Amino acid sequence: MMKVTASQIRQDFNNFGGFGQQGYGYNVEYLYNEIAKILGLDKTYNLIIVGAGHLGQALANYVNFERRGFIVKGIFDKNPELYGKELRGIAVQPVGNIERFVRENDIDVAVLTIPKDGVARTVEILVRCNIKAIWNFAHVDLNVPESIVVENVHLSDSLMKLSYGIANQ
Amino acid sequence: MMKVTASQIRQDFNNFGGFGQQGYGYNVEYLYNEIAKILGLDKTYNLIIVGAGHLGQALANYVNFERRGFIVKGIFDKNPELYGKELRGIAVQPVGNIERFVRENDIDVAVLTIPKDGVARTVEILVRCNIKAIWNFAHVDLNVPESIVVENVHLSDSLMKLSYGIANQ
């Protein structure tokens, strides 16, 4: 189903340890929980969304956040018309509040869903208040210290992969 | 800047041919266009968006589609309240219209931004009317013939990668 060989799955697992029992198999529930621990899904993290456009709103309503241990604490935008608008019970705030909010609410992760012109300044602020990680949906690569975890979602790249797929059957 | 060695870039290019001139270098504009051709970005494709929720709306307003040769021709949703609502000048239609629309308008690509319960039925319809490719934002893997190009954007996976990154510095 996953288009992966049994051998590869065993090798991959064994990079983190042995989770099964020879001759018997894997206990699926135990394995699932162990993988969750490896991925850090047993911990919870506080999160803010920067950019309350369509994508930001889609993510704010993204149910899986909680399931993965990410708790949406704040939403920010530079558009005054959105101030106070509630998404899942959380009011949109001005981006000027980010620095104080992150420091006071122990925020770990920022989701970036803003146009690229605002990215550099926003990232600077996030770095200054010691954010741990950035989930980056902006179409630029971020310039941050090594210690900050960045996970990019570059939809442009994905679209170009699709295009290549069509062009080559 | 890209954290890739010069050697690797040369190797990668040479999988598709030689684009430079020894001793002189690469003509950047020529190289850019050649890569665009390889990726199929010189052609245009007709596209529909299935699911006009926040994510669908975000993508409908996604400016880069046109730049990459993808033209949004139709938007569909099952929620009657959205019927007729215009996004970038295109009215949302009932999902029941998909089959006829795809056949009549020579649609190449479908963007799936619907909850997972509706996916199987929708994919069946898309396969039946010979869609070429699916850009899949739904949180399930699709069951389609080999000949159909599928590009998955699994945000859950990305979020778990982020989690792993934080858990391991």
Next chain:
DNA sequence: TATATTTTGTTATTTTTTTGGCAGATTGTA
């Protein structure tokens, strides 16, 4: 003009990843 420098294409080497094979451990069956 001769020589040094730069830069790509290509081949060789090294490293990494994937696959294959088998021993050890457990369950099922005659």
Next chain:
DNA sequence: TACAATCTGCCAAAAAAATAACAAAATATA
């Protein structure tokens, strides 16, 4: 109880990818 059958962990082999090295071709410099 003996013998298959099944399934994981681990090691070996094969394949793939990344890196290194160098020749060929162009420019820059003395």
